[in-house]
Amino acid sequence: MAVTTPSATLAEGVRAVLAAATGTEFAGAEVRRLTGGASREIYAVRATDHTGRETTAVLRRDPPGRGEIDRMRAEVACLRAAAAAGVPVPEVLASGDTAPGIDAPYLLMNTVPGESIPRKLQRDPGFAAVRAHLAEDFGYVLGLVHRTPVTTLTALDDRDPLDAIEKTYRDLAEPRPTVEIGLRWLRDNRPPDRAACLVHGDFRLGNLLIDADGIRGVLDWELAHLGNPIEDLGWLCVRAWRFGAAAPVGGLGTRDQLLDGYQRATGDRPSAAELHWWVVFGTLKWLVLSRFQAERHLGGAEHSLELAAIGRRVCESEYDLLDVLGLLEAAPGDSAPQAPAPTVHDRPDLTEILELVTETLTGEIGPALPEDATAQRYLLRICVSLLQIGGRELRAGAGPSDRVHDLLRALDCPSEAALAERLRTGALAGRDPRVRAAVNAAVEARLRVSDPRRLG
Known part of the structure; x- marks a missing residue:
């Protein structure tokens, strides 16, 4: 019967790569996923040798199964070339197309002190x-x-x-x-x-x-x-x-x-x-x-x-x-929200539900999270933001959308996509006052719901 060899874990794979790069034998290594990175995973690495001395590093890797070898090689080349030119960059300790446990193109760098937030x-x-x-x-x-x-x-x-x-x-x-x-x-x-x-x-x-x-x-x-x-x-x-x-x-x-x-x-x-x-x-x-x-x-x-x-x-x-x-044209003041349509549902109504859930997440659940729950706090902020967006959209009603559609109809455009096509072909010009009015109204309607603070 064939014997199956257990695959290396990420921590084991990083320990082996770091040991080969530094010439140090490590007793163990820990990896902790960090937030950030547009398409790559980033990990803080802490390895301990047999005397108890710690070495830290940072691992960047492609998501396993979605690796892009050429792009990772290019990033490594950029770091090395930039370092030689005097650009302050992390030192490349090791890199490769894959390694046991890492299982994707990767880059291992030294830890650089500093703040990025x-x-x-x-x-x-x-x-x-x-x-x-x-x-x-x-x-x-x-x-x-x-x-x-x-x-x-x-x-x-x-x-x-x-x-x-x-x-x-x-x-x-x-x-x-x-x-x-x-x-x-x-x-x-x-x-x-x-x-x-x-x-x-x-x-x-x-x-x-x-x-x-x-x-x-x-x-x-x-x-x-x-x-x-x-x-x-x-x-x-x-x-x-x-x-x-x-x-x-x-x-x-x-x-x-x-x-x-x-x-x-x-x-x-x-x-x-x-x-x-x-x-x-x-x-x-x-x-x-x-x-x-x-x-x-x-x-x-x-x-x-x-x-x-x-x-x-x-x-x-x-x-x-x-x-x-x-x-950009001056955004008009907040218009009065439309009265809600009659409903068969009991209170709290939908906007009240969203507000209550938001208050609970920010006032009770968020503060109860442990200090090291960084990823969970980040997701919580996104949830709260989306709930607030939903509430503002409900309160706005159909009025802003109706105004945009009226301005589009005045341009003989059934939709924003149709207006975009006529702008692309040159049939309409971006500085046409009617076009500016329609485009500004559409963007302002979206922004008033998504991030009204940006309107000042």
Whole structure:
């Protein structure tokens, strides 16, 4: 009879890889899943040798069964090339296409000290001194990234980013007037191109480790590619990456500070118009990628509360896109909600039920969770947000949707998709006052339900 050898656990697999990388024999290892990562799993690793001394590391791996070997190899190459160019990045300890227990393409790095949570960096007193120069530091480090030699990075994607994001949008088969307006503006106003260099692709708060002295580590290189360097600068200025703060660069500083640091590293200072184009591009890109992420849940590929919730946040980027294009109109005041239709059901009514459940989750269940229940607290916040969205939609009634449909009918468009198609073909123009009224009304109706604070 054949003997089946038990497969290695993730902790055992990481221990073996770490031991081979460091030349240390470890008595045991623990792995703890961390939140974050757009498409990869991230784990904190703690290994103990036979004397009791601890070694820490960070594991990034593809989800088993959905590995992308070439992309992981490219990320490893980026980290090594960037480190050689002086970019503050974690050290690659080991990497591979797979290993027993890890069972997917992986990357093992040293642990870099620092904080990555945006709101802590923006508000905590311990970061008060470093906040004064972080925007300039961002520009300087991006300059180092863009000066990185690319001779070893031939596997990186070098497609035109505007063509790529338009293809992603078209493949979703969900025409949106705001995207059509943005695409037309980007095509008509594109600045001269630059020589291709290493572009990080997601340089922002959340992907940076920062301490009281400055930037200690640039993380998450999975979206790195070869392209125009100003793409990174524009992405950092997208409103979504301010995380609710007012300052235009990550909620921490000014564009002039960002460009000062970039000029110090590269000798080059992009114009305001060039940077603005890439801010518009980044805003549209995040709009499309948000809808793309939501589609993973909505299309049935991955059942996920988090991805489902992202679907209701697409309107935030629609609003931001209209804003950066100068097409945003003042939102009208809250209209009185419609009286509810007669119902056979007893009280509490549906809005009251949603409010009661929200109060219970935030007031009783949340505080009762243990301190280390980070993932559960994160999911709880998403649940509460979705319940609040549902309540606001019920209270709004049909009035806002009816107003949008009236404005669309005035344009001889039965739907927003029809309006988007006419914008794509040029039959209607984005700056037509009637188009602006319809698009603004639709985005404002969605945003008033999903995130009314964004309307001020």
